[in-house]
Amino acid sequence: VRTAILISGRGSNMQSLVEAAQADDYPAEIVLIASNRPDAAGLDWAKARGLPTLAIDHKKYKTRDVFEAALQDALAAAGTELVALAGFMRLMTSDFVEHWRDRMINIHPSLLPSFKGLHTHERALAAGVKIAGCTVHFVRTEMDEGPIIGQAAVPVLSGDDPATLAARVLAAEHRLYPASLKLVASGLARVEGEKVITLHES
Ligand code: GRF
Numbered sequence: 001v002r003t004a005i006l007i008s009g010r011g012s013n014m015q016s017l018v019e020a021a022q023a024d025d026y027p028a029e030i031v032l033i034a035s036n037r038p039d040a041a042g043l044d045w046a047k048a049r050g051l052p053t054l055a056i057d058h059k060k061y062k063t064r065d066v067f068e069a070a071l072q073d074a075l076a077a078a079g080t081e082l083v084a085l086a087g088f089m090r091l092m093t094s095d096f097v098e099h100w101r102d103r104m105i106n107i108h109p110s111l112l113p114s115f116k117g118l119h120t121h122e123r124a125l126a127a128g129v130k131i132a133g134c135t136v137h138f139v140r141t142e143m144d145e146g147p148i149i150g151q152a153a154v155p156v157l158s159g160d161d162p163a164t165l166a167a168r169v170l171a172a173e174h175r176l177y178p179a180s181l182k183l184v185a186s187g188l189a190r191v192e193g194e195k196v197i198t199l200h201e202s
Pocket of ligand 1: 007008009010011012013014086087088107108109170173
């Protein structure tokens, strides 16, 4: 399945998907890595490996609609069938989200529906939760909403600060995202009644 990855920064989750997709039996092929920020470190990493990259600087477009139209053109030109958001920091219009309904996934560094939005680790520590984690879900118009494909949990340890917790969650993200993309690309995870039904390989 032809998969595009959208990033805005470091791109470590993108790297985990690219590396997983190198296996012969992985069902997704990474056909484009696009960033709305031309200076995203992840773009340099991908370029250095000869992967197809594109910067679409949202600041150069007058409105969200024309930015998204440029992005749609790039996705279409790459023959994209599935979109994976990986630290992509732009909210999409409902037109864009609906176009990719059940074909666009995102990773969020909390156990949704807890701690949507930014500063998740700070807020998890402030709430005193003992288990943290990450979620991969299909994208809906509301931020960090949508049918959950997979989650991974990690402990919150005494003495954690937002950076140590983020690092522990990130390690889990790097395992969860490739596994979740694999389920979606192989057709084993699909949306029914706004929940994800997962079939298992026999
Ligand atoms: C990750 O924690 C991801 O869950 C969140 O933003 C961070 C992006 O990191 N949405 P990276 O760019 O994938 O390294």
